Amino acid sequence: MTVTLRHSDTVVPGHLKMRWILRLIVSVTALAPNHTWAQVPPRYAISTSFAVGQAPGSVVLADLNRDDNLDIIVANEQSHSLTILLGDGIGQFVAAPGSPVPAGHMPNDVAAADFNGDGRADLVTDGWETDEVEILLGDGRGGFAAHATERVGRHPYQRVRAWDVNRDGNVDIVTANLRGAGVTVLLGDGRGEFQNAPRSPFAANPFPTALARGDFNSDGHVDLAVTNSPSNSGGQGQDGLTVLLAEPSGGWRSAEDTPVPTGAAPTQIAAGDLDGDGRDEIVVSNMNSGTVSTAPLETNGRILIIETTRVGRHPKGIAIGDLNGDRKPDLVVANNGDNDIAILLAQ
Ligand SMILES: [Ca+2]
Ligand SMILES: [Ca+2]
Ligand SMILES: [Ca+2]
Ligand SMILES: [Ca+2]
Numbered sequence: 001m002t003v004t005l006r007h008s009d010t011v012v013p014g015h016l017k018m019r020w021i022l023r024l025i026v027s028v029t030a031l032a033p034n035h036t037w038a039q040v041p042p043r044y045a046i047s048t049s050f051a052v053g054q055a056p057g058s059v060v061l062a063d064l065n066r067d068d069n070l071d072i073i074v075a076n077e078q079s080h081s082l083t084i085l086l087g088d089g090i091g092q093f094v095a096a097p098g099s100p101v102p103a104g105h106m107p108n109d110v111a112a113a114d115f116n117g118d119g120r121a122d123l124v125t126d127g128w129e130t131d132e133v134e135i136l137l138g139d140g141r142g143g144f145a146a147h148a149t150e151r152v153g154r155h156p157y158q159r160v161r162a163w164d165v166n167r168d169g170n171v172d173i174v175t176a177n178l179r180g181a182g183v184t185v186l187l188g189d190g191r192g193e194f195q196n197a198p199r200s201p202f203a204a205n206p207f208p209t210a211l212a213r214g215d216f217n218s219d220g221h222v223d224l225a226v227t228n229s230p231s232n233s234g235g236q237g238q239d240g241l242t243v244l245l246a247e248p249s250g251g252w253r254s255a256e257d258t259p260v261p262t263g264a265a266p267t268q269i270a271a272g273d274l275d276g277d278g279r280d281e282i283v284v285s286n287m288n289s290g291t292v293s294t295a296p297l298e299t300n301g302r303i304l305i306i307e308t309t310r311v312g313r314h315p316k317g318i319a320i321g322d323l324n325g326d327r328k329p330d331l332v333v334a335n336n337g338d339n340d341i342a343i344l345l346a347q
Helices: none
Strands: 020-027 056-062 071-076 081-087 093-095 110-113 122-127 132-138 144-151 160-163 172-177 182-188 194-196 208-214 223-228 240-246 252-254 266-272 281-286 291-295 306-310 315-321 330-335 340-346
Touching: 056 110, 071 110, 110 160, 122 144, 122 160, 132 172, 160 208, 172 208, 182 208, 208 281, 223 266, 240 266, 240 281, 240 291, 266 315, 281 315, 291 315
Parallel strands: 208 266
Antiparallel strands: 020 340, 056 071, 071 081, 081 093, 110 122, 122 132, 132 144, 160 172, 172 182, 182 194, 208 223, 223 240, 240 252, 266 281, 281 291, 291 306, 315 330, 330 340
């Protein structure tokens, strides 16, 4: 592991009451001695490799057969199928009966949740070409059967998520529609059926590429945030961030003056309460700027963009969590162009 102490690239926005210092860049290939402050990342060895379908895209972990061992779902875009691998809890996997499971047309992303309330995990996949999501119901043993398709916006590519967005106890489905300039919300009835939320899809500006949820104005309703990345999608428009605020009557409306410009090619997004003020903030990785932006919603409803710090080349994946046990949320960013990750510890 190589550990490089970088300059303190801090931001101290007055009302954010928070600063991050880019503390270390962790390369996953070697180990540097005598750095007690740097947690040594786990080392990995490939235990087994499994053949899956063609052009596997997303991979998701869930316990599909209720044995408390995590199982693996892989979306095979070019084989139009899902590979289901059942885990034994000690690192070995076997293909579930019926795997690979046919799944729509060009599934790229997949999410697992119980859509029909039988306690068994179900799946939803996106369909790049058909502008649909496909819902597959689980049998609790790792098998899945096609249940329904639901039309969403154009090219729901790579972003299908399952949450209870309206907090009625039933899991819903959300897609960001890359070429539909919108977000589709399908409300579940808890019995496996879905219907578009009133007024869905919700306008979310051109080329939404990534999706996160949070309560950005602390009104108790789940809001949505998407990155808009026309520069990275062969399109026209403003790279930036769009926040869709939940309306008490249902539905979402975009916050004022969106998309708010971020760095270049905002690619991934995460949300969480970064500063402990009870409202969630948004973080975005700007792939072509090499930076991360932080975005709180101000009390006047406007989004403030703070381009926090340089993290590396082509940052993509971003995640929030308390990495050092001080109860402050830290950030991890995957630098696609550097083959390393940046860890930003909250100060
Ligand atoms: Ca399992
Ligand atoms: Ca189920
Ligand atoms: Ca719901
Ligand atoms: Ca809200």
